[in-house]
Amino acid sequence: MNHALPQVGSLTSTFTQLLSSTRRGARLARLLAVTELRSWGAPQELTERAEIVVAELANNAVLHGRLPGRCFRLTLLLDPPAGRLRVEVSDARGELRPQLPPRDGEPDALSTGGRGLMLVAALADHWETVPHPPSGKTVRAVLLTAAPR
Template structure:
């Protein structure tokens, strides 16, 4: 007989994966994040927000943080007691750090790029960038659930398709 695992307060072991710094690697980061968060019972709302944040940060790592022959790293840290999910994407280009900017910076409204970090800022409760030794950087985004007890939702499989 299968029993649901008991809810354990405190940090859950992080999920970390190295991925190729390619468009395919960025796509895989998004898919892996969604799969991991669903398997850990993270709420649907938080998973959907995280999916968009991971997609943007992974795309930035590939477009702006790529060093030939180097991978980027995706890390997800779920902290149910704090009601927080932290998304971290590390790349090899510490010399190119993202800048926080206001939404009205004159980005061409018809441009297909230039809005990614504004999207991350809108979806995350906090984001920042820190050095990742020896020469890289890590962009971190914290996403808070509606309340600590709601970060991990119902673990039963969904019957709706």
């Protein structure tokens, strides 16, 4: 007699959480991301890079993407066979798209902002901003694990 074989589930791990658009919510996003990645057994190097990326994107969502009464969303998707982690932070302000500061000229040493996306660009293998209907945006960063030596 032929029996159907059970389908092997995807090895991708997913985590999504709505968080308050406050400094406390941004801090919690970072802590939750690290806890989740450790529970999945993600490599330490990937977890450390992701911690900084989540902190910067969550902070930007709170500072620049906040609308009264609206939360922001953190999503993590870890695909170990592909060696890829996708970090997504969605907020309610779709009209405000993050951009790297221009590279021409010297950066202002006294400036209190503008370095967060430079960190994201340096730590992520790819990042982009996409619409998040109905009126928000999602900033997505892809981090690849280090190649085996």
